[in-house]
Amino acid sequence: MLNLDHLIIEFDKGLRTLFGSARSTRPHPDAHISNAAMAEDEKKLSIALMRVNHSGEISAQALYQGQALTARDPAVQKKLHQAAQEETDHLAWTAQRVHELGGHVSVFNPLWYSGSLAIGALAGLLGDKWNLGFLAETERQVGGHLQGHLQKLPEQDTKSRAVVAQMIADETSHAEMAQKLGGVDLPKPLKLAMQASAKVMTGSSYWA
Numbered sequence: 594m595l596n597l598d599h600l601i602i603e604f605d606k607g608l609r610t611l612f613g614s615a616r617s618t619r620p621h622p623d624a625h626i627s628n629a630a631m632a633e634d635e636k637k638l639s640i641a642l643m644r645v646n647h648s649g650e651i652s653a654q655a656l657y658q659g660q661a662l663t664a665r666d667p668a669v670q671k672k673l674h675q676a677a678q679e680e681t682d683h684l685a686w687t688a689q690r691v692h693e694l695g696g697h698v699s700v701f702n703p704l705w706y707s708g709s710l711a712i713g714a715l716a717g718l719l720g721d722k723w724n725l726g727f728l729a730e731t732e733r734q735v736g737g738h739l740q741g742h743l744q745k746l747p748e749q750d751t752k753s754r755a756v757v758a759q760m761i762a763d764e765t766s767h768a769e770m771a772q773k774l775g776g777v778d779l780p781k782p783l784k785l786a787m788q789a790s791a792k793v794m795t796g797s798s799y800w801a
Contacts, residue, residue, distance in 0.1 A: 615685035618678060622686065622759040623752035628693070635747040640696030641799045642742045643753055646760070647687035648699045648798035649735060652709040653680040656731065659713020660724050669721050669774060673728075676767045683763065686756045693752070699798040725776030730784055732768035734791060736761055 631639070657677035664670045691698055699705075716727040739761045746753050779787075 615681050615688060617682040617685040619682050621689065622755040623690070626752045626755055629749040629751060631747055631749060635750070636694055639746060639750045639753050640691060640694045642746055643687055643691045643694065643756075644696060644699055645795050645798045646739070646742065646757065647684065647691055648702055648705055648794060649738070650680055650684040650687055651699075651702045652705045652794065653677075653731075653735070654684060655706045655709035656713040656728075659710040659715075660717045660728060661713075663714050663717025664721055664724055665717075666721050669725065672770060672774060676770065679763050679767070683760050686760070690753055690756055700801050701794075701797050705794055705798075722775050722777045723779075725771040725774050726779050727776075729768045729771035729776040730779050730787065732764045732771065734784075734787060736764040736768065738791065738795065739764065 654677065657673050657680060661670050661673040661677070664673060688698060716724045739757050743754060743757050743761070746757065
């Protein structure tokens with residue numbers, strides 16, 4: 594059940610997600626990899642792709658927070674909070690990589706955050722099996738999106754590639770976790786709507 598304390602805590606999390614510096618609880622996957630020389634167009638491509646990935650992690654933070662707020666089962670809430678911590682790691686990794694490359698994160702992040710928080714809360718209100726089903730489908734789609742980025746990133750940008758590879762492994766784990774906890778398969782029209790929404794976010798964040 595929602596209470597004022599929980600809302601205040603989540604509001605604080607939102608502010609820190611959008612305007613603070615995320616800290617990783619795990620070593621950065623690219624920590625021991627040196628920056629490689631890249632042509633200017635290659636660097637711009639890496640910046641754009643990693644900015645999109647950062648925006649995706651902003652959305653993931655909000656989604657998990659919204660879902661945890663309205664989830665009914667305490668065990669599900671605990672798993673959502675654990676997964677959210679791993680997404681915080683992703684947030685720190687992608688933000689650092691964007692800045693290392695000389696880029697900036699998306700100006701649209703507050704929009705992605707607020708929309709994802711509302712969607713996550715709604716998913717939780719529908720019941721845990723639908724909540725988890727939505728989470729599993731989201732992570733599957735994110736994993737596919739990251740696989741595409743792994744193919745597009747310049748070969749010599751091994752730092753960004755290491756970050757994305759670890760993110761793929763984590764997203765796959767989150768999807769499997771949601772299924773094991775009882776997530777149901779979503780109707781196809783909903784899956785298609787999620788894909789269309791993701792295209793808007795990725796397309797906008799790629800450029801700004």
